[in-house]
Amino acid sequence: MFTTTADVCGWLADRRAANEYWVKEVPLEKMDGWRIRPGGDIAHRTGRFYTVTGLEVTGADRPVGAWQQPIIDQPEIGVLGILVKRFNGVPHCLLQAKMEPGNVNMLELSPTVQATKSNYTRAHGGKSVPYLDYFLAPRGGTVLFDALQSEQGAWFLAKRNRNMIVEATGDVPVLPDFCWVSFEQVGELLRIDNMMNMDTRTVLSGAAVLRQASDDEDERPRHSVADLLSWFTEAKARSSMTRRRIPLSAVSEWDYENGTITHRDERHFTVLGLEVRASNREVSGWSQPMIAPRGQGVVAFLGKRVQGTTHLLIQARTEAGAFDTVEMAPTVQCLPDNYKDLPDQPPFLRDVLSAPASRIRFDSVHSEEGGRFFHAQNRYMFVELPQDEPEPDLPENFVWMTPRQLMGFVRYGNHLNVEARSLVACLGLSADSPSHEERSVA
Numbered sequence: 001m002f003t004t005t006a007d008v009c010g011w012l013a014d015r016r017a018a019n020e021y022w023v024k025e026v027p028l029e030k031m032d033g034w035r036i037r038p039g040g041d042i043a044h045r046t047g048r049f050y051t052v053t054g055l056e057v058t059g060a061d062r063p064v065g066a067w068q069q070p071i072i073d074q075p076e077i078g079v080l081g082i083l084v085k086r087f088n089g090v091p092h093c094l095l096q097a098k099m100e101p102g103n104v105n106m107l108e109l110s111p112t113v114q115a116t117k118s119n120y121t122r123a124h125g126g127k128s129v130p131y132l133d134y135f136l137a138p139r140g141g142t143v144l145f146d147a148l149q150s151e152q153g154a155w156f157l158a159k160r161n162r163n164m165i166v167e168a169t170g171d172v173p174v175l176p177d178f179c180w181v182s183f184e185q186v187g188e189l190l191r192i193d194n195m196m197n198m199d200t201r202t203v204l205s206g207a208a209v210l211r212q213a214s215d216d217e218d219e220r221p222r223h224s225v226a227d228l229l230s231w232f233t234e235a236k237a238r239s240s241m242t243r244r245r246i247p248l249s250a251v252s253e254w255d256y257e258n259g260t261i262t263h264r265d266e267r268h269f270t271v272l273g274l275e276v277r278a279s280n281r282e283v284s285g286w287s288q289p290m291i292a293p294r295g296q297g298v299v300a301f302l303g304k305r306v307q308g309t310t311h312l313l314i315q316a317r318t319e320a321g322a323f324d325t326v327e328m329a330p331t332v333q334c335l336p337d338n339y340k341d342l343p344d345q346p347p348f349l350r351d352v353l354s355a356p357a358s359r360i361r362f363d364s365v366h367s368e369e370g371g372r373f374f375h376a377q378n379r380y381m382f383v384e385l386p387q388d389e390p391e392p393d394l395p396e397n398f399v400w401m402t403p404r405q406l407m408g409f410v411r412y413g414n415h416l417n418v419e420a421r422s423l424v425a426c427l428g429l430s431a432d433s434p435s436h437e438e439r440s441v442a
Contacts, residue, residue, distance in 0.1 A: 027259025040249030100370030153319025208428025
């Protein structure tokens, strides 16, 4: 356990120095253990882990309504679990210093368990996953949070993982790459760039739910939960998007050259190959394909106090790979570079990017899934709208809801997308979050 957040950062630096990590880009056709199937799909020789394939999308409610793209198909449901234990009455999370080849800083704080089914069933022939028994039945401890949650719908096809928080009561041995961190320290660490990995953030969104106060008499939401669910259901029913898998070699406007797959206009992302060495992973070396986005993304909530209660502006967003096609998403979620030459910009993007520092309540850069995405970073923000200005006109797929209402939807799978859940974790666990006055400490 640590006294200060600086101690946590120092420990992470020590773990980085204690192990050896090496990542090198290689041509897709040269990756060890992977093969290119007839039709161009990239698959592991065992048939496990994941496949890079093609997807055709039509009828999407987006600035561009139809397109084709490469996408990761990973149908296995993995486990993302955080073990919690109280020390002198104060709850702490057991986090690990985990190397992922796509991480900007190589090492980030990960959940206690972060494992695909192929990993924890040891399809790689390597070491077992520590602490897994706490999260698979029959298990010890008390389950505090358990939900199937989606992942990045722009790059994954219907990908879901089981997000869990389990409280342990007995002694828990702490392995060298693991540490106990208090929730207060977690809130501080979420304000440091590229410190908490995506898997930790999505699980922590469940902890934000647990930390809400039970007494909500002072909250005056504009819409009831029933009205919000009706708005969300209507958005899903209104969606006419269709999608179908196609061979990777048949994807239009994408080219396979020099060992990578790139968009002809140099937009969106690149599919590349990596060779990896890590001294403290289940296996010490492997190769894998990854998606490398072009440019840094922006993920932001706009907020405004209505009748004395903070409200967040939420959109019902269509994603090509989302399990249920439509999910609740932040006000703004995009790669701005993709829209540089287009006549239409995403709604409210200018409001976020032009906001003065005095109205920015949260602003940190975080990495996305470092096990599948190479140097994928988003700028996560919470921006307050001026109180003396009229509310903006809202498109039909946007609605105001309170932080408490949004956090309540985290309990149910396929409601909030992973970007929204990351922001929920950042805001719900920060000491000066928009709902701080409305919640209690776990």
